Amino acid sequence: xxxxxxxxAIVGAGLGGCFxxxxxxxxxxxxxxxxxxxxxxxxxxxxxxxxGQRVLARxxxxxxxxxxxxxxxxxxxxxxxxxxxxCRFPDGGFLIRPYRELVELIxxxxxxxxxxxxxxxxxxxxAIGDGQVEELTLSDGRxxxxxxxxxxxGTKSAVRRALDIEQQTMPYERLLMRVATVPxxxxxxxxxxxxxxxxxxxxxxxPLNRDQARVFVGLPPEDDKEIFQDGIxxxxxxxxxxxxxxxxxxxxxxxxxxxxxxxxxxRVAAYHKGNAALLGSAAFACHPMTGMGMSYTLHDAEIxxxxxxxxxxxxxxxxxxxxxxYEPRRHAHRELIDYGDALAATFRDRAAYLxxxxxxxxxxxxxxxxEEVPALQPI
Ligand SMILES: Cc1cc2nc3c(=O)[nH]c(=O)nc-3n(C[C@H](O)[C@H](O)[C@H](O)COP(=O)(O)OP(=O)(O)OC[C@H]3O[C@@H](n4cnc5c(N)ncnc54)[C@H](O)[C@@H]3O)c2cc1C
Numbered sequence: 495x496x497x498x499x500x501x502x503a504i505v506g507a508g509l510g511g512c513f514x515x516x517x518x519x520x521x522x523x524x525x526x527x528x529x530x531x532x533x534x535x536x537x538x539x540x541x542x543x544x545x546g547q548r549v550l551a552r553x554x555x556x557x558x559x560x561x562x563x564x565x566x567x568x569x570x571x572x573x574x575x576x577x578x579x580x581c582r583f584p585d586g587g588f589l590i591r592p593y594r595e596l597v598e599l600i601x602x603x604x605x606x607x608x609x610x611x612x613x614x615x616x617x618x619x620x621a622i623g624d625g626q627v628e629e630l631t632l633s634d635g636r637x638x639x640x641x642x643x644x645x646x647x648g649t650k651s652a653v654r655r656a657l658d659i660e661q662q663t664m665p666y667e668r669l670l671m672r673v674a675t676v677p678x679x680x681x682x683x684x685x686x687x688x689x690x691x692x693x694x695x696x697x698x699x700x701p702l703n704r705d706q707a708r709v710f711v712g713l714p715p716e717d718d719k720e721i722f723q724d725g726i727x728x729x730x731x732x733x734x735x736x737x738x739x740x741x742x743x744x745x746x747x748x749x750x751x752x753x754x755x756x757x758x759x760x761r762v763a764a765y766h767k768g769n770a771a772l773l774g775s776a777a778f779a780c781h782p783m784t785g786m787g788m789s790y791t792l793h794d795a796e797i798x799x800x801x802x803x804x805x806x807x808x809x810x811x812x813x814x815x816x817x818x819x820y821e822p823r824r825h826a827h828r829e830l831i832d833y834g835d836a837l838a839a840t841f842r843d844r845a846a847y848l849x850x851x852x853x854x855x856x857x858x859x860x861x862x863x864x865e866e867v868p869a870l871q872p873i
Contacts, residue, residue, distance in 0.1 A: 500524045500610075502802060503630055503640035505617055505653050507534050509593070510774030510791045511646035512600040517553065517799035519607025526638060527609060528630070530616035530647075534601050537753075538593030539788050540700070540708060545861040546789030547589060549796055558599055563591035564701060570873070572689040573844040575738040580871040583857050588785075592702060596788075612636070617647075620656035625768040626809060627656075642802050642812065643770040649760050651776035659772070660763040666781060666838050668694065669712045671757050672722060674750035675702065679742040682707040690841040691736040699740050709747065722752055757782060759831050765824060766816040769809055773798060778827040781834030783841075786859045790830060793861070794823055826860040 502518055504511045507529035515525045542550075542559070550556050567587030571579045601611070612632070619631040620643075627643040645653025654661060678701050681687070686700040696712040711729070713721065721729045726748045733744065760779035765772050774791040801819050805812035833855050840846035853870050 497629070497637040497639055498526065499639045500526045501640065501807070502526075502642045502644065503528065503638050504644045504646055505630075505651075506645070506647035506774070506776070507531070507597070507601065507611060507613070508538070508646060508648065508774060509597050509600070509788055510776075510795055511644070512597055512604060513792055514644060514646065514773060514795040514798055515609045516600055516604045516607060517795060518802060519604055519609040521799065521803045523803065525607075525609045526640070527604075527611045528615060528617065528632060528638070529611060529613050530633075532614055534594065534597040536594050538597075539782070539785075540590050540592055540702065541785045541788075542589040542591060542596065543785055543789050543859070544583065544585065544588065544857060545786070545859045546792045548861070549789070549792040552796070555600070555603070558603070559591065559596060560589065562595065562703075563589040564703060565589060566686055566700070569686045569688055571847075572687065572736070572738065573847070574692055575689075575736050577739075577873045578844060579848060579851070580873060581851075581853060581856055582871055590700065590702060617652045617656070620653065622656065622768075627768065627770045641769065641807050641809075644773055644798065645770065645776045646773040647776055649758065649775045649779050651772060653770060654762065654772055654776055657767045657770055657772075659767065662761045663758045664760075664835075665756065665758040668714060669696070669757070669838060670715050670718045671755040671782075672711045672713075672718075672752045673755055674709050674711075674747065674752045676707050676709055676743065676746035676750050678702075678705055678707045679740075679746065681740045681742050687737075687740055689737045689740075690844075690847065692842050692844075693735075694842050695732065695736065696841060697733055697737050697740075699737075699743055707743065707746075709743065709750070711752075722754075726752075759834060761828065761831060765821050766813075769812060771798060771816055771820060778824075778831060780827075780831040781838045783837045784830055784834045784855070786830055786855070789859050789861075790823075790827060794820070797823065829860065830855065 501523040504527045567583045615632045615634045621629040630638040645651045689697045694714045698710040801815040836850040840850045
């Protein structure tokens with residue numbers, strides 16, 4: 495089979511890969527995106543917080559993304575059934591939009607920029623010579639030569655493995671997560687409510703659209719078998735102990751399909767090597783309680799697009815720009831990962847959780863300007 499050449503090869507068509515492809519395509523780069531699945535990923539995050547919305551707005555995508563999304567501006571926190579605090583998001587709040595829909599919108603915009611997507615194929619081999627990625631061999635036998643290679647291929651990144659970049663994955667072992675999509679009820683339509691219990695449980699209920707709601711349940715691993723394999727009625731009895739203002743949703747929980755989600759944090763030793771760089775969950779992962787992974791990934795893609803276009807095919811300049819402008823993102827990511835760790839470690843203890851909660855990071859991430867820092871509101 496013939497070898498294809500392009501300016502940038504992106505492995506992974508998630509939010510990070512698709513958004514970077516769009517930015518590069520708009521600036522005249524020839525981009526090929528390689529995705530192992532048959533289409534863009536079907537499951538993932540639901541919340542786009544203010545920093546991510548601002549990135550999309552800078553690139554003229556705010557209206558497009560907003561059109562079918564749901565706006566919310568408050569999350570109410572409970573502990574052992576008592577409301578303890580509210581986090582209010584100023585300036586229009588945050589956006590709820592299922593991950594697949596969000597990524598699909600960006601993917602669709604890529605078509606106008608001439609970005610090529612190769613679905614249903616993955617990386618078999620990455621040839622590296624002289625510190626640079628020289629060629630990608632795909633599982634369908636095709637080969638690809640690219641000036642720049644981006645690993646936007648998730649937490650188990652094949653690109654990261656090929657570059658021999660060390661990583662540290664830390665599963666949140668004390669908190670198993672389950673998620674279900676259920677019919678929307680009045681209490682969930684009214685407010686996003688996040689419940690914690692001193693027994694190590696959490697429940698988060700929020701609307702997805704005008705008809706459906708999402709329910710996340712977190713629980714100690716030793717309770718999972720009893721609850722999810724032996725009997726959902728036990729789930730409802732346990733939720734009744736600390737979910738006080740959402741009981742109208744209980745009836746919908748029993749017939750629901752509960753999907754198990756593995757959640758880990760991920761830190762890596764470097765974000766690039768030569769002409770290859772990591773983006774999104776290939777580079778960092780934090781606890782979903784921060785709700786910020788997509789926002790940081792969108793900003794990272796913006797930086798990468800700028801670096802790649804400024805380097806204009808000069809490999810030495812690319813390497814230097816990645817060091818100077820992209821590698822420092824590790825500090826912001828580390829702060830976010832530590833924050834997610836702190837939330838996950840403290841939520842059983844009301845005072846400790848409130849002490850760990852940072853409204854600045856929660857609402858604006860590392861993009862907070864001092865005058866924007868909101869307060870946690872007492873109820
Ligand atoms: C449970 C959960 C909830 C979350 N909630 C939120 C939230 O509400 N708000 C928020 O901002 N962030 C949230 N996040 C984080 C957010 O999901 C990530 O930051 C974001 O999805 C990163 O996008 P990505 O493009 O790096 O990765 P992904 O979406 O994981 O995309 C990676 C893509 O690479 C493909 N791929 C993998 N290996 C290969 C290969 N070898 N060859 C070809 N293709 C490959 C995969 O099929 C996939 O399509 C959440 C994360 C989790 C786990």
